[in-house]
Amino acid sequence: MDDTLVSIILPTYNRASFLGAALASVFAQTHRQWELVVVDDGSTDDTVDVLGRHDDPRIVYVHQENQGVSAARNAGIARCSGEMVALLDSDDEWLPAKLGRQLAYMQEHGYEISQTEEIWIRGGRRVNQKAKYAKPEGWFFERSLEMCLISPSCTMFTREAWERIGPFDVDMPSCEDYDLWLRACLHFPVGLVAEKLTIKHGGRPGQLSNCVPCADLHRIRALVKILQSGKLDAAQGAAALEALRRKVEIYAQGSEKRGKSDEAKRVWNLFCMVREGKRIPLNTLR
Structure with a gap:
C-alpha cells in the first residue's frame, strides 16, 4: 500500500442533506492514507450533526464565519498536513478507487496536478457531457482561456504546486476555479486519469452557478x-x-x-x- 498522505479539502455551507454522501465516498476509498479537512463555512443547518455521526481521527473540523468557498478552501489547505491535496465539494462524490488511481497515475507520469474524468448528474439523472467540455491533458493554457476545463472535485495536486498557483481569490464569489486553473495551466501540465472516478452533481439549490449573478x-x-x-x-x-x-x-x-x-x-x-x-x-x- 502507498503510504502517501492525501489531504482532502471539503468546504461546506448549509449542505447537510448532501454532505453524508460525500463523506461516505471518502470513507469508501481504497487508498486509506488520508485526512479529511472539513471547513464549515458558517452553516446554520444540521451540518455539525451530520459530521458528529463519524468518529474518525482522520477528520479535521474547521469552523469559520461565512466567507465563501474560496476562503474555506484556502483555510482547509492551510490546516492540512498531506504532501498531496485533493479537493471535494460537499455535494459531489468519489468512486472508491479515485484517490488510489489518481495518486498512482501522478507518481508514474510525474504530474504535479491532475484530474479524473467525471460522471455528470443533473436533476438526479445522469447526462452526457458535450464535446466542448472534454478534458484535455498536458499543456493547455490557451484552451483554458475560453472556459474552465478543470473540475475542483476531480483534482489532486502537490503542496509544491499549491505554493506556486494558490490561493483561491476570496474576492471572487464565483469563477474562482477558472481563475486558479488559469494560473495552474500556465505553470504546469495537467494530467488526466481517463476513468470516471468523480460524480459531479448539478442543478441543486445553493450552487454558486445558480446563485451568483454576472x-x-x-x-x-x-x-x-x-x-x-x-x-x-x-x-x-x-x-x-x-x-x-x-x-x-x-x-x-x-x-x-x-x-x-x-x-x-x-x-x-x-x-x-x-x-x-x-x-x-x-x-x-x-
Whole structure:
C-alpha cells in the first residue's frame, strides 16, 4: 500500500442533506492514507450533526464565519498536513478507487496536478457531457482561456504546486476555479486519469452557478489578473487578450439588452485600457 498522505479539502455551507454522501465516498476509498479537512463555512443547518455521526481521527473540523468557498478552501489547505491535496465539494462524490488511481497515475507520469474524468448528474439523472467540455491533458493554457476545463472535485495536486498557483481569490464569489486553473495551466501540465472516478452533481439549490449573478464579469476579472501578472509570453498574452475581448463583448451585449448601457461602456473602456497596456484596479471588476 502507498503510504502517501492525501489531504482532502471539503468546504461546506448549509449542505447537510448532501454532505453524508460525500463523506461516505471518502470513507469508501481504497487508498486509506488520508485526512479529511472539513471547513464549515458558517452553516446554520444540521451540518455539525451530520459530521458528529463519524468518529474518525482522520477528520479535521474547521469552523469559520461565512466567507465563501474560496476562503474555506484556502483555510482547509492551510490546516492540512498531506504532501498531496485533493479537493471535494460537499455535494459531489468519489468512486472508491479515485484517490488510489489518481495518486498512482501522478507518481508514474510525474504530474504535479491532475484530474479524473467525471460522471455528470443533473436533476438526479445522469447526462452526457458535450464535446466542448472534454478534458484535455498536458499543456493547455490557451484552451483554458475560453472556459474552465478543470473540475475542483476531480483534482489532486502537490503542496509544491499549491505554493506556486494558490490561493483561491476570496474576492471572487464565483469563477474562482477558472481563475486558479488559469494560473495552474500556465505553470504546469495537467494530467488526466481517463476513468470516471468523480460524480459531479448539478442543478441543486445553493450552487454558486445558480446563485451568483454576472459570472462573465468574474471571468473578465480573472483574465485581467493573468494579463497583468507579467508572467505571459507574447503568444500567451495575445491569446489572453483575445479571450478577454470576446468575453467583454458578450458581457457588454448582455448589459445593453438589460438596458445597462453605462455598464457596457464602462467595461469596454476598461478593456481598452488593458489593451493599451494600462493597469486597472481589480476592484473595478467585482
